[in-house]
Every structure is written in structure tokens, then in C-alpha cells.
Amino acid sequence: MKYLQTKALVLRSRPFAEMDRLLTLLTWDEGKISAKAPGARRVKSKLAAAVEVFTCGSFLLYRGRTIFTVSQAQVEVSFREQMVHVENYARGQYFAELTERLIPEGEPNPGVFEHLLAAWSSLQEWQGDRELLTRFFELRLLLLLGFQPHCENCLFCGDLQGPFYWSAAAGGLFCERCRPARQPGVSLSRGSHAILRAMQRVSLREMKNLRAPQGQQRELADFIRQFIQYWTETGSLKSLAFMREHGDP
Ligand SMILES: [Zn+2]
DSSP: OOEEEEEEEEEEEEEETTTEEEEEEEETTTEEEEEEETTTTSTTOSSGGGGSTTEEEEEEEEEOSSSEEEEEEEEEEEOTTGGGSHHHHHHHHHHHHHHHHHSOBTOOOHHHHHHHHHHHHHTTTOOSOHHHHHHHHHHHHHHHTTOOOBOSSOTTTOOSSOOEEEETTTTEEEETTTOOTTOOOEEEOHHHHHHHHHHHHSOTGGGGGOOOOHHHHHHHHHHHHHHHHHHSOOOOOHHHHHHHHTTOO
16 A cells, blocks of 8 residues: 555654655554655645644655655644643653654554653643653653563562662662672662552553652652663663753753
8 A cells, every 4th residue: 555544643853855844753553654744844835734743643644665755644633832831842852752762663552652642742731740740651651662670579589668779780679688799789769669669550640649759759760761771772862861951850
């Protein structure tokens, strides 16, 4: 089939050639793909609105030999308005970039699609803790893509009480007794451990009730980010640095 009709989230949109845009789309049917949007930077282009980042749109795509070309595109939901707030923008960009780096090309993953869509849309009226929302996004995204940090108990003896230490290389936690001498690890307080476990069980909506003091925020951010760095191939993310300038630990 030469044409693909699908719903897609615009993860990235950058100027290309004279008047075009080059997109990274997360499509419902074929996962992550690259697509060219011809003429999308012209003032009167019908594609212009739907090919901006933070958009969920309906796309008709022509399948070329190396890249898709956008034939038609309509906005279904745009999250651009809520992204005018710089902190939302920073988090929304980070969600998109992390997804783009972690998800393999051309493999549909409806769970990841729904997760990113829900995270973008919740940024606007989020009454809960935004740092924890971000940790939840990271942790659930990892899970949906088959990466699972071992957070329940000690990797070696199964101890549930803690206090715990963790090492990115070990992929999880160990208790005081099992803590390897050559890899002493970083400590994880009981409070942070409880939040980590809760985040693995709850839904996005239930996250609104979770809170954590600054020290635990820091521990959780370090734990998840170092896991991502060690176990995945995301490299350094521009949006992560930007988000940290705007308040993320
Ligand atoms: Zn142990």
C-alpha cells in the first residue's frame, strides 16, 4: 500500500529545504517514522498547523523509498497553547525527545502513543507535583518499552524493608547486607523507595495525590536518569538540560 492513513503525534518538526518541514512522527499504525511535509512553511499551507510539535493529528502519508511524504494532515488536538508556559514547554519537549530516542523505528506501540498523549494533555491542568509527573512519565515509558528497573526489593535476597542502595549497572536495588563491596551504590531512602513502588502501581490520574520532599525528588530523578543512561542508548538530551533549567531536579 502506497498510502498510510493514520493518527500521529508530532515528536519533532524542523525546517527543511526552502519551504518544507522534516517531521518525526509517532504513528498509531507504524510507530516512529520520518516524514517530509512539502511547503509546510508557506504562509497559506494547509499542512502548517498539523505539522507542529505537540500536535495529535490525522495524517495521510505517501510511502516513499526512504521517507514518507505528508499528503494531507488535520489537527485532532493541539497542545501548543498550554506549551506557551515555559515549564510546560520544557517538560512537553522532554517527553517527546525521550520517546523519540527510546522507541525503535517502525514498530507500532499503542501503549506508548496513549502514554505520551495523556502526559502532554495533563500538563495544562496538572494539580499535582510536576516533578513526580515527569518521573512517572519516564518510569512508565521504560516499562512500556521493556526496560524495567528492579525497584521492589533487594535484587539478591528479596528484602523489602531497606534501607536500599542502587547501582545503575546492577539495574536495581540491593539491601545493606547484599551491597557489593566493589560497587557500593548510592543510597535510596525508605521514602523514595515507597514513592518508586507506588509509581509502578498507580495510574496517571492517581499520581495527582503523590507528593515528595526535595531530597526524595533528587534521589528519584538520579535513580531513573542513571538507569536510562546506563541501559538505553538515548545519549544526552537537549530537552533534559532545558527542563532542569526550569525547575526539574
Ligand atoms: Zn539483600
